[in-house]
Amino acid sequence: DIQMTQSPSTLSASVGDRVTITCRASQSISSWLAWYQQKPGKAPKLLIYKASSLESGVPSRFSGSGSGTEFTLTISSLQPDDFATYYCQQYNSYSRTFGGGTKVEIK
């Protein structure tokens, strides 16, 4: 199975900060990567698919980049609603796998 490693596991930031989360795959997954946001007690929400495509309705401050084995999720200006946990997910193979998650906390 393809392993996904996210870093950092926790991130402390302030409103207005630029935030970057990294996701690394154990082998090349081309651009078959999605990002999700999850708030406590809620289901995950799709933010980005195919590494850099923004899901409809998602604010443009979210962006994704990368290909192969290295990917990033960037929030250009952190808003109060963005404090949550973020997961990457590869879908290069039928056995999809998630990263361990990055919790974005208020500094």
Added chain:
Amino acid sequence: EVQLVESGGGLVKPGGSLRLSCAASGFTFSSYSMNWVRQAPGKGLEWVSSISSSSSYIYYADSVKGRFTISRDNAKNSLYLQMNSLRAEDTAVYYCARDQMATNYFDYWGQGTLVTVSS
């Protein structure tokens, strides 16, 4: 509006069985592959199983292979997960999730149903 509503969770003893259901509405259910994804308390997300639109292709995570069975009834717009030989490590919130058409990422999720395996 796409809606996915899970049911069937609860408390079960180790070695026991449980059947989860997911009722879908707001889209043509028979056209989409569907999935189960779980999340243990305080932990990350784990894909469990997938089933194609016509049930022709079915996949499982190694952690549940041989114990769980995914199925669907397109006439009833419903997805199921039969869970047998349950273990403490199967304790989790189980989410039903839809695949975006012809891809393998999850564009809609249900609210989840909690399964607790404990004696």
